[in-house]
Amino acid sequence: MKIFIKVLLVLSGLMATSWALSIDMSEIHNQEQLLGSASNAGKTRESFMDPNGLAKGKTGPEEEKNAQFWYDLAHEEIAKRLELPQVDKRKAKNVIMFLGDGMSLSTVAAARIHKGQLKGNPGEEDSLSFEKFPHSGLSRTYCSNAQVPDSACTATAYLCGVKTNIVALGVTSAVNFNNCSGSEDPANQISSIAAWAQAAGKGSGIVTTTTLTHASPSGAYAHSTNRFFEADTDIITYGEGLNDPATCTDIATQLITKDPGKNFDVMLGGGIGKFLPKTITDPFNKQGERSDGVNLLSKWQSLHPGGVLAYNRDQLLKVNASGITNLIGTFGSGVMNFHKMADAATQPTLAEMTRKAIEVVSKNIKGYFLFVEGGLIDYGNHYNVPVYALDETLELSNAVDEAIDMTNPDETLIVVTSDHAHPLTIAGYPGRGTPILGLNQHDTDVNGVKYATLNYAVGLEQYLDEHGNRIDLTDKIDQPGFLAPSYIKGYIGVHAGEDVGIFATGPQSHLFSGVMQQSTIPHLMAYASCIGDGPTLCDNDN
Numbered sequence: 001m002k003i004f005i006k007v008l009l010v011l012s013g014l015m016a017t018s019w020a021l022s023i024d025m026s027e028i029h030n031q032e033q034l035l036g037s038a039s040n041a042g043k044t045r046e047s048f049m050d051p052n053g054l055a056k057g058k059t060g061p062e063e064e065k066n067a068q069f070w071y072d073l074a075h076e077e078i079a080k081r082l083e084l085p086q087v088d089k090r091k092a093k094n095v096i097m098f099l100g101d102g103m104s105l106s107t108v109a110a111a112r113i114h115k116g117q118l119k120g121n122p123g124e125e126d127s128l129s130f131e132k133f134p135h136s137g138l139s140r141t142y143c144s145n146a147q148v149p150d151s152a153c154t155a156t157a158y159l160c161g162v163k164t165n166i167v168a169l170g171v172t173s174a175v176n177f178n179n180c181s182g183s184e185d186p187a188n189q190i191s192s193i194a195a196w197a198q199a200a201g202k203g204s205g206i207v208t209t210t211t212l213t214h215a216s217p218s219g220a221y222a223h224s225t226n227r228f229f230e231a232d233t234d235i236i237t238y239g240e241g242l243n244d245p246a247t248c249t250d251i252a253t254q255l256i257t258k259d260p261g262k263n264f265d266v267m268l269g270g271g272i273g274k275f276l277p278k279t280i281t282d283p284f285n286k287q288g289e290r291s292d293g294v295n296l297l298s299k300w301q302s303l304h305p306g307g308v309l310a311y312n313r314d315q316l317l318k319v320n321a322s323g324i325t326n327l328i329g330t331f332g333s334g335v336m337n338f339h340k341m342a343d344a345a346t347q348p349t350l351a352e353m354t355r356k357a358i359e360v361v362s363k364n365i366k367g368y369f370l371f372v373e374g375g376l377i378d379y380g381n382h383y384n385v386p387v388y389a390l391d392e393t394l395e396l397s398n399a400v401d402e403a404i405d406m407t408n409p410d411e412t413l414i415v416v417t418s419d420h421a422h423p424l425t426i427a428g429y430p431g432r433g434t435p436i437l438g439l440n441q442h443d444t445d446v447n448g449v450k451y452a453t454l455n456y457a458v459g460l461e462q463y464l465d466e467h468g469n470r471i472d473l474t475d476k477i478d479q480p481g482f483l484a485p486s487y488i489k490g491y492i493g494v495h496a497g498e499d500v501g502i503f504a505t506g507p508q509s510h511l512f513s514g515v516m517q518q519s520t521i522p523h524l525m526a527y528a529s530c531i532g533d534g535p536t537l538c539d540n541d542n
Contacts, residue, residue: 054146054150054166054167055165055166055167055177055178056177058145058146058165058166059145060143060144060145060165060173061144064144064163064173065144065172065173065174066172066174067162067172067190070161070162070163070517070519071161071162071523071534073517073519073520074161074517074519074520074523074524074534075523075534075535077516077517077520077523078511078520078523078524078527078534078535079535081511081513081514082511087510088507088508088509088510090410090411090506090507090508091411091507091508091528091529091530091537091538092367092411092412092413092506092507092508092525092528092529093366093367093411093412093529094361094362094367094368094369094370094407094411094412094413094529095193095197095367095368095369095370095412095413095414095415095525095528095529096358096369096370096372096403096407096412096413096414096415097158097159097193097369097370097371097372097415097416097417097521097525098130098372098373098374098396098399098400098403098414098415098416098417099158099216099371099372099373099374099375099416099417099418099419100373100374100377100393100396100416100417100418101151101210101216101373101374101375101376101377101378101418101419101420102151102377102378102379102380102381102382102389102418102419102420102421102422102495103374103377103378103393103396103418103500103501104381104418104420104421104422104423104424104496104498104500105421105498105499105500105501106421106422106424106425106426107377107381107389107390107393107421107422107424108128108131108393108501109426110386110389110390110424110426110436110454111128111389111390111393111394111397112124112126112127112128112131113126113436114390114391114394114436114437115128115394115397117433117435117436121433122432122433123433123436124432124433128393128394128397128400129397129398129400129401129404130397130400130414130416130503131503133414133416133503133504133505133509134504134505134509134510135503135504135505135509135510135511135512135513136501136502136503136504136512136513137501137502137504137512137513137514137515137516138499138500138501138502138514138515138516139158139417139418139499139500139501139502139515139516139517139518139521140499140515140516140517140518141154141157141419141420141421141497141498141499141500141518142163142497143157143163143164143165143166143173144163144164144165144173145165145166145173146165146166147497148420148494148495148496148497149166149419149420149495149497150166150167150215150227150420150495151214151215151216151227151378151419151420152166152167152168152169152215152218152219152227153165153166153167153168154216154219154419154420154518155169155215155216155217155218155219155220155419156168156169156170156171156190156219157517157518157519157521158219158417158419158518158519158521158522159192159193159194159219159220159371159522160190160191160192160193160219160519160522161190161193161519161520161521161522161523161526161534162190162519163517163518163519164190165177167225167226167227167228168183168224168225168226168227169215169218169219169222169223169224169227169251170189170190170192170218170219170221170222170223170224171183171188171189171190171223171224171225172188172190174188175188175225176225177225177226178225178226178238178239178240178242178243179225179242180225180235180239180242180243180244180247180248181247182225183223183224183225183248184223184247184248184249188223189223190223191260192219192220192221192260192522193220193369193522193525193526193531193532194206194220194221194260194264194369194371195221195259195260196369196526196531196532196533197367197368197369197529197531198259198260198263199531200366200529200530200531201364201366202364202366202367202368202369202529202531203265203360203361203362203363203364203366203367203368203369203370204220204260204263204264204265204361204368204369204370205264205265205266205267205268205357205360205361205368205370205371206220206221206264206266206267206268206269206370206371206372206373207266207267207268207269207350207353207354207357207370207371207372207373208268208269208270208372208373208375209269209270209335209336209350209373209374209375209376209392209395210269210270210271210335210336210373210375210376211230211269211270211271211274211332211334211335212252212255212267212269212270212271212274212328212330213230213231213251213252213255213271213274214230214269214271214335214375215227216373216375216419217269217371217373218251218255220260220261220371221254221255221258221260221261221264222251222254222255222261223254224251224254225248226238226239227251229243229248229250229251230250230251230252230271230274231250231251231252231273231274231275231289231290231291232245232250232253232290232291232292232294233278233289233290233291234250234274234289235248235250236291245291245292250274251274252274252275252290252296253294253296255267255296256275256296256297256299256300256303257296257299257303262300262303264326265325265326265327265360265361265363265364265368266326266327266328266356266357266360266361266370267327267328267329268316268327268328268329268331268348268353268356268357269329269330269331269336269353270330270331270332270333270334270335270336271330271332271333271334271335272284272288272297272311272330272332272333273286273287273288273289273333273334274289274290274296275288275290275295275296275297275300275330276288276289276290276295276296276297277290277291277292277293277294277295278290278291279293280295282333283311283312284332284333286333297309297328297330300328304325304326305325306324306325306326307324307325307326307327307328308324308326308327308328309327309328309329309330310327310328310329310330310331311329311330311331312331312346312347312348313331313344313345313346313347313348313352314345314346315329316329316331316348316352316353316356317348317352317356319356321356321359321360321362321363322363324360326360327356327357327360329348329353329356331346331347331348332347335375335376335379336376338376338379338380338388338391338392339376339391339392339395340387340388340391349395349398349399350372350374350395350396350398350399351395351398351399351401351402353372353399354372354399354402354403355402355406357370357372358370358402358403358406358407359406362406367411367529369525369529369531372399372403374392374393374395374396374399376388376392377389377392377393377396378422379392380392381422381424381456381493382422382492382493382494383483383492383493384456384459384460384461384483384484384486384493385481385482385483385484386424386437386454386484387437387480387481387482388481389422389424390436390437396416400414400416404505409505409506410506410507411506411507412506412507413504413505413506413507413508413509413525413528413529414504414505414506414509415502415503415504415509415512415521415525416501416502416503416504417500417501417502417503417521418500418501419500419518420495420496420497420500421495421496421497421498421499421500422456422493422494422495422496423456423457423458423493423494423495423496424454424455424456424484425454425455425456425457426453426454427440427451427452427453427454427455428440428442428443428451428453429442429443430442430443430453434453435453436453436454437453437454437477437482438452438453438477438478439451439452439453439473439474439477440452440453445470447469447470449469449470449471449472450472450473450474451470451473451485452473452477452484452485454484455484455485455486455487456484456485456486456487456493457486457487457488457494457496458486458487458488458489458490458493458494459483459484459485459486459488459489459490459492459493460483460486460489460490460491460492460493461483461484461485461486462485462486462487462489463476463485470485473485499515502516502521507528508524508527508528508537509528511524511527511528512524
């Protein structure tokens with residue numbers, strides 16, 4: 001954590017270009033950045049945010065601690081939709097869920113404009129692939145104990161169908177923060193749509209540009225009181241002295257050795273370090289992170305003798321899906337690089353990973369559930385570098401296009417959504433075709449200074465002179481990796497609490513309209529594909 005604070009303090013004093021070039025992709029969503037440390041609990045530090053501010057001191061309604069509360073609410077929202085005329089009788093053999101992490105509606109709009117402007121057009125008239133879907137709605141993203149969520153409690157909602165406490169994964173909100181005994185108790189654990197699909201004999205898998213043990217993909221398989229318990233070492237680091245790896249199963253171990261993770265047909269993303277002991281140097285010349293001496297990738301290989309491991313783009317693209325049983329690809333020690341910063345010869349794109357994953361899970365004649373995350377949209381917004389956030393959104397759009405091209409629209413339900421928003425705004429009254437990443441040429445502040453079209457509420461740079469007045473950004477805004485202006489000084493950008501979009505196409509996609517709880521999403525997907533224990537389309541056949 002000291003390294004994280006030191007880096008941020010240094011970065012805040014650098015020019016945007018040099019800052020962008022020094023990004024360490026492993027240094028975001030650190031627990032102490034979000035929560036603070038136990039030793040400083042209750043104290044105020046000038047150098048950092050309120051300790052334990054994310055998970056501690058927040059409570060929710062007592063009745064929401066029971067998973068059945070959320071199941072009942074989801075069933076009510078489904079029932080309301082079924083009261084309308086049901087013209088689509090198709091059952092979804094396959095379900096692909098795309099998640100744009102931190103993809104606020106303003107990010108979608110800005111990316112759409114960016115896409116058009118890259119073609120030399122004004123931009124506003126363009127569309128992302130999923131914006132062309134026939135049905136759309138809004139998702140309410142709050143957690144059981146938080147008005148503005150993180151990516152763990154939201155993953156529990158859109159993959160398990162239950163809202164939980166911030167930072168928690170796959171458990172009800174009855175489990176308090178850093179209470180391992182609570183998260184290890186089966187009574188508090190909740191299953192995911194990936195598990196429901198496996199129970200129905202379907203294929204399953206996860207794809208992400210973050211790590212395989214990151215909050216979003218972990219919602220498909222993990223049960224943890226703390227999203228940061230990714231490896232056994234992390235339980236010591238982030239457990240506040242309350243937890244022991246011997247009695248608390250880390251997320252990487254859950255993925256490799258427990259249901260439903262051990263049954264995944266395909267897993268593609270970053271984060272190899274969480275699976276390797278410290279005594280091993282990974283393919284990216286970094287030491288493993290595990291203290292228990294366990295090589296989880298070797299364990300995975302022993303569990304899947306017909307499985308294949310890939311560490312770079314070339315290896316991935318050469319995989320013959322028909323000749324293997326399982327596939328795991330880890331393309332970085334930590335999270336993968338931004339698409340714009342990546343070595344295209346070694347790091348696969350999200351679209352390429354999506355294609356290979358579909359090739360693998362499509363072998364199952366009963367169908368499949370596949371989760372695909374564009375996780376670095378969130379990172380770009382946290383860093384206040386919109387060019388990265390928008391480019392990652394375009395990468396997600398390309399991956400959706402890939403899925404559309406590879407699947408039958410009569411049997412594959414594709415749902416695209418986000419976990420939470422970011423406070424990114426498209427400000428003022430800029431004229432048509434104004435560069436979305438540039439200055440608003442048609443408006444000024446009260447001092448006659450033009451301002452950026454894209455701005456954040458909280459971030460690193462306010463661009464003020466010694467008198468507190470905004471400076472002219474004409475010579476700065478076009479620099480690579482420019483940090484967009486923000487109103488409130490912070491060490492990093494933050495999440496936002498407004499609703500996010502849902503876009504759907506395929507069988508039963510009409511049900512994904514209107515405003516719904518985020519926790520209703522997996523129940524709707526289960527309804528469409530006739531899996532899980534809730535109401536399904538197939539009930540009508542009885």
